[in-house]
Amino acid sequence: MAAAPLKLLIVDDSNIIRRRIARSPAVDRLAVVGAAANGVEAIELCRATNPDLVTMDLTMPEMDGVACVEKLVAMKPDILILVVSALSDKATAVEAIRRGANGFLCKPFTDRQLDEALAELLAGH
Template sequence: MALKLMIVDDSNIIRSKINRTLSQHNMEVVASASNGEDAVKLFTTHKPDVVTMDLTMPRMDGLECIRALRKINPGIRILVVSALADKSTAIQALKEGAQGFLCKPFSEADLTEAIEELLGDD
């Protein structure tokens, strides 16, 4: 069964890149959001298994969003997709409970590798 994926990123280009890449890797993109607030709303209705998460977004940033999503489903797998420029935010995100980290800009191979790494845990 395909894993359900939600993409959270304020960049349209990044969203479609992730969508395109992971659709080919047995993942069903059930929702995508451009800010944290929308992400939380869509999360409740679509119940994804995996979330890719940007950190700097308007209306509720990634850190807050991770916190909110983990409150709803503590078992959620989150891949942070963010620019490396702000290392401290990425570290924060991992402390908040994100399990993976992918640095922008990334290639399709980087993304699939990061997702496989993220799911290979259990």
């Protein structure tokens, strides 16, 4: 029997980006279990859907992505988090990784870049 696809939660305050990631060929092999518009929603959805993998924006209202990464990792230490953000300075990427993220993809991105970032994340774990 084939293994169940890994469950993906998409977190971004932009509906366009959430939909863009959800319909990307890069996530064809994953099961999208939810989409959240901020960190607070993401935590609720994480509890409800138990995702294996999260794409996480950083600049969001209510609770930003860096704070959310830390909370998700505390809730579920084995969760894989790919930060997908326009914040392209090195210090932000380093801080996100320090808080528990596993990878960083800078916006704007192509389908191929998203595919490569997800593949790299999954290959490493």
